[in-house]
Amino acid sequence: xxxxxxxxxxxxxxxxxxxxxxxxxxxxxxxxxxxxxxxxxxxxxxxxxxxxxxxxxxxxxxxxxxxxxxxxxxxxxxxxxxxxxxxxxxxxxxxxxxxxxxxxxxxxxxxxxxxxxxxxxxxxxxxxxxxxxxxxxxxxxxxxxxxxxxxxxxxxxxxxxxxxxxxxxxxxxxxxxxxxxxxxxxxxxxxxxxxxxxxxxxxxxxxxxxxxxxxxxxxxxxxxxxxxxxxxxxxxxxx
Numbered sequence: 251x252x253x254x255x256x257x258x259x260x261x262x263x264x265x266x267x268x269x270x271x272x273x274x275x276x277x278x279x280x281x282x283x284x285x286x287x288x289x290x291x292x293x294x295x296x297x298x299x300x301x302x303x304x305x306x307x308x309x310x311x312x313x314x315x316x317x318x319x320x321x322x323x324x325x326x327x328x329x330x331x332x333x334x335x336x337x338x339x340x341x342x343x344x345x346x347x348x349x350x351x352x353x354x355x356x357x358x359x360x361x362x363x364x365x366x367x368x369x370x371x372x373x374x375x376x377x378x379x380x381x382x383x384x385x386x387x388x389x390x391x392x393x394x395x396x397x398x399x400x401x402x403x404x405x406x407x408x409x410x411x412x413x414x415x416x417x418x419x420x421x422x423x424x425x426x427x428x429x430x431x432x433x434x435x436x437x438x439x440x441x442x443x444x445x446x447x448x449x450x451x452x453x454x455x456x457x458x459x460x461x462x463x464x465x466x467x468x469x470x471x472x473x474x475x476x477x478x479x480x481x482x483x484x485x486x487x488x489x
Contacts, residue, residue: 261372263299266292267382271448279400284385286403289451291378293442294332296477297325298371304475317471324434324472333374336381433468436461441476445483 267288274282301322308318390399439452440462466473466480473479479486 262302264295264371264375266295266444267375267379269447273450274448275450275453278387278396279403280391280394280396281387283390283399283403284382284387285448286451287385288378288382289443289448290332290439291382292444293439294325294329295375295378296442296444297329297438298374300475300477301325302371314471314474318475320469321472321475324431324469325438327431328435328438336377431468433465434472437466437469437473437480438476440483441473441478441480444478 269285269288269292270277270282274285304318305322308315312318436454436458440454443452462480474486476486478484
């Protein structure tokens, strides 16, 4: 899929957000919250970086091109749900409408020169950075206690495949569960998180781990394009 858009080329790869590498569930939840948010957002940033890089390398006649377009389409659909949730959660530092409009455009033209339509990436990454910084300990510590926030985090329930003891902040979960294809969500989260940064995320129940090989078969052709193997969690070597 050759053809380079100069504006997009300057922006990619998008920088990932900083996050703590320590046992984030053992520290003050108000200090852990920005990292919990950043881990999920970094999964999407890595996904866009990967879509861009692969679209530049994959020959137009490659037999896996349909699998790649399926992967990119599924990433876009999940990202739309995430950004739509951000619009409601981060009302003071979110420009979600313009990003969602860009995603809708991308979703409609994925069969054509994907890399020409990833121009929104830098704006998205910058907005995500602002959202994580907005959750700084100094800000949220005056609004909620560690005990109450920890109770909110631990009391949420995304899916039986995820741990009910450790989870994302409630607002993130509520919106991600709107995504209709949970068979894509769990492998996506695992395969787009760098375990060398933190081995404590994502929290997945044993039931989820056992179900993973079955879930991977639903979108079997997609995971060759993910940055990490969802089973071994080792980096995927691109051809």
